[in-house]
Amino acid sequence: xxxxxxxxxxxxxxxxxxxxxxxxxxxxxxxxxxxxxxxxxxxxxxxxxxxxxxxxxxxxxxxxxxxxxxxxxxxxxxxxxxxxxxxxxxxxxxxxxxxxxxxxxxxxxxxxxxxxxxxxxxxxxxxxxxxxxxxxxxxxxxxxxxxxxxxxxxxxxxxxxxxxxxxxxxxxxxxxxxxxxxxxxxxxxxxxxxxxxxxxxxxxxxxxxxxxxxxxxxxxxxxxxxxxxxxxxxxxxxxxxxxxxxxxxxxxxxxxxxxxxxxxxxxxxxxxxxxxxxxxxxxxxxxxxxxxxxxxxxxxxxxxxxxxxxxxxxxxxxxxxxxxxxxxxxxxxxxxxxxxxxxxxxxxxxxxxxxxxxxxxxxxxxxxxxxxxxxxxxxxxxxxxxxxxxxxxxxxxxxxxxxxxxxxxxxxxxxxxxxxxxxxxxxxxxxxxxxxxxxxxxxxxxxxxxxxxxxxxxxxxxxxxxxxxxxxxxxx
Numbered sequence: 001x002x003x004x005x006x007x008x009x010x011x012x013x014x015x016x017x018x019x020x021x022x023x024x025x026x027x028x029x030x031x032x033x034x035x036x037x038x039x040x041x042x043x044x045x046x047x048x049x050x051x052x053x054x055x056x057x058x059x060x061x062x063x064x065x066x067x068x069x070x071x072x073x074x075x076x077x078x079x080x081x082x083x084x085x086x087x088x089x090x091x092x093x094x095x096x097x098x099x100x101x102x103x104x105x106x107x108x109x110x111x112x113x114x115x116x117x118x119x120x121x122x123x124x125x126x127x128x129x130x131x132x133x134x135x136x137x138x139x140x141x142x143x144x145x146x147x148x149x150x151x152x153x154x155x156x157x158x159x160x161x162x163x164x165x166x167x168x169x170x171x172x173x174x175x176x177x178x179x180x181x182x183x184x185x186x187x188x189x190x191x192x193x194x195x196x197x198x199x200x201x202x203x204x205x206x207x208x209x210x211x212x213x214x215x216x217x218x219x220x221x222x223x224x225x226x227x228x229x230x231x232x233x234x235x236x237x238x239x240x241x242x243x244x245x246x247x248x249x250x251x252x253x254x255x256x257x258x259x260x261x262x263x264x265x266x267x268x269x270x271x272x273x274x275x276x277x278x279x280x281x282x283x284x285x286x287x288x289x290x291x292x293x294x295x296x297x298x299x300x301x302x303x304x305x306x307x308x309x310x311x312x313x314x315x316x317x318x319x320x321x322x323x324x325x326x327x328x329x330x331x332x333x334x335x336x337x338x339x340x341x342x343x344x345x346x347x348x349x350x351x352x353x354x355x356x357x358x359x360x361x362x363x364x365x366x367x368x369x370x371x372x373x374x375x376x377x378x379x380x381x382x383x384x385x386x387x388x389x390x391x392x393x394x395x396x397x398x399x400x401x402x403x404x405x406x407x408x409x410x411x412x413x414x415x416x417x418x419x420x421x422x423x424x425x426x427x428x429x430x431x432x433x434x435x436x437x438x439x440x441x442x443x444x445x446x447x448x449x450x451x452x453x454x455x456x457x458x459x460x461x462x463x464x465x466x467x468x469x470x471x472x473x474x475x476x
Contacts, residue, residue: 004084008220011081012057018070020062020198021234026070027055027242028162035244036158048108048245050082055242056224059201059232085220095386096332100221102385103330108245114408115252116147116461117454122279122407123256123272125457130278131271138263141189144460146251149182149190151461153231154247164191164231164239194250195239196229204228214328221331228255253382257324269323272381276322276407277306280379282453283410284309284318287418296354298364304354305376311422314373317354317400319347322381344378344387348398351376355400375429376402379410401429405438412442415449 015023034046054075068074124143126132135143157164168174169184178184196204204225214222226232230246233239241247249255260268277295284292284307291310295303309316321343329339355374358365376398380387387404403425405413413421428438 006081006085008085011053011078011085012061012219014078014081015054015057016062017066017068018058018062018074019064019066020058021064021237023058023062023070024055024232024234024242025162025237025240026075027051027058028157028240028244030075030162031242031244032158032160032162047079047083048243049104050079052224052226052243052246053082053220054078055226058242059198059226060205092332095389096336098332099336099386100218100330100332103325104221106383106385107249110408112248112252113458114411114454115249117457118407118411119147119252119256120144120457120460121282121453122275127278130275133260133268133271138259139193141186141193143251143256145182145186146190146193148461149187150194150251151248152177152182152187153191153194154244157231157241157244157247162241162244164195164241166191166239191231194229194247195231195233196225197233197235201225201229201232208327212327214331214333218328218331218333221327223327228259254324257381273320273322276379276381277320279407280318280320280410281307283407283414283451286414286452287416287421290418293368296364298357298362304357304365305350308354308368309377309422310369312372312419313422314375314426315358315369316375316377316422316425317351318377318379319350320379321347324382325384340384340387343380344384344404347378348376348400348402351378351402352399373426374400375426376400377425377429378402378404380404380406382406383408398431401431403428403430403438409438409442411451411454412446412449413438415446415451 031048031051035048038046120143123133124135133143135141135146139146141149153164156168160168166188169187178187202225205223208223208225226243227246228250230241230243230250231239232242257272260272281292281294284290293308293310295306296308297303305317305319307318307320309318323343326335326339328334329336354365355376358368358370358374361370378387383406384404413424416424424438424441428441
């Protein structure tokens with residue numbers, strides 16, 4: 001097979017050779033089979049992002065007036081075209097080239113355990129002074145319940161050849177699932193949220209395009225409506241999940257962020273900022289014997305960084321950012337550099353501002369030691385995979401050396417002894433941003449440490465450990 005690169009439009013045309021009513025069920029069966037086989041293994045072996053793209057283009061551009069028959073060889077050709085496709089983009093930088101690839105592929109390799117637990121700890125857990133998020137008003141069902149039910153549906157689809165068949169709910173042995181995991185009504189409500197037909201998915205995509213249009217050259221990385229509604233109703237053919245992994249991720253991370261932003265706008269974003277700040281504080285407080293000081297108001301409505309971590313080796317200024325990259329920025333579009341400056345650059349400026357106030361002996365910061373170095377930490381709600389690299393748009397400079405870490409990175413960092421965690425921050429803090437990302441610095445032992453906050457959140461989903469992944473369509 002030729003190794004030449006192809007335009008993304010060639011891949012789209014190849015997908016359009018097949019009727020959606022044939023291709024989508026075929027993908028669903030393939031996806032369910034390979035996800036089962038890939039459990040605990042590296043999902044890159046079966047290119048789940050390629051399956052998502054094939055399904056997306058079939059939904060958005062396929063039609064029933066095509067005669068080609070899909071088979072394993074045909075699917076291999078489509079996957080090969082995905083892996084070789086790419087359009088030349090004038091002025092493309094290393095960052096704009098690598099960013100979309102990472103956001104396309106890496107999410108399929110992230111631990112669902114961590115994502116589920118973090119979603120609960122960040123978006124459902126409510127401390128005094130925090131306003132609860134009205135997920136029931138948005139979804140028609142509580143978020144806890146939706147997540148649990150989505151995993152029933154996921155297991156169900158995996159063991160049913162990629163198909164969702166509502167009649168299974170009537171089987172006598174399914175009563176155990178209703179009693180042990182989720183009531184029937186919640187499973188049905190959640191299924192309604194996840195099901196759409198092809199016209200409905202096309203309308204969803206059109207609505208996103210009207211709010212945030214993207215150039216055609218970035219179509220490969222444009223919004224995929226299957227991420228929000230991964231079950232496709234094909235009428236008499238049945239209801240199918242062409243990318244089964246999307247079911248278990250439908251109520252996690254970015255999907256919830258964009259659902260909330262579309263419904264509530266800025267108030268939701270502001271509330272999420274408060275929640276992220278609290279979450280970072282809860283995580284840092286896990287460090288043994290840490291001295292942790294919340295944000296200091298040094299003038300009317302003027303505050304310093306979100307947290308000040310006073311370690312023996314340094315005073316560590318922690319600034320939290322809850323926002324996520326826009327779809328255009330994730331695609332390596334023209335907004336990438338400005339969006340990164342708005343997030344990382346603004347955080348570095350806040351760190352520098354606080355550092356100057358401490359160094360100038362502002363009375364509001366009299367309780368902060370002046371006898372040790374000042375370094376910064378920028379925490380981000382999602383992974384900024386290239387943060388702290390010299391690539392344009394990702395290297396953030398500042399007066400104070402700083403490092404960047406995601407919430408996931410933070411959850412590993414706090415598993416270390418406090419002195420070791422502080423030393424690691426110091427080792428990765430740089431004034432010009434280069435080499436400043438901490439995420440790749442953890443050894444295998446650190447990555448295996450448990451996190452009490454995630455463990456506590458996971459207890460609400462412990463049914464997965466109790467064997468839901470066995471075939472729920474068959475009695476014991």
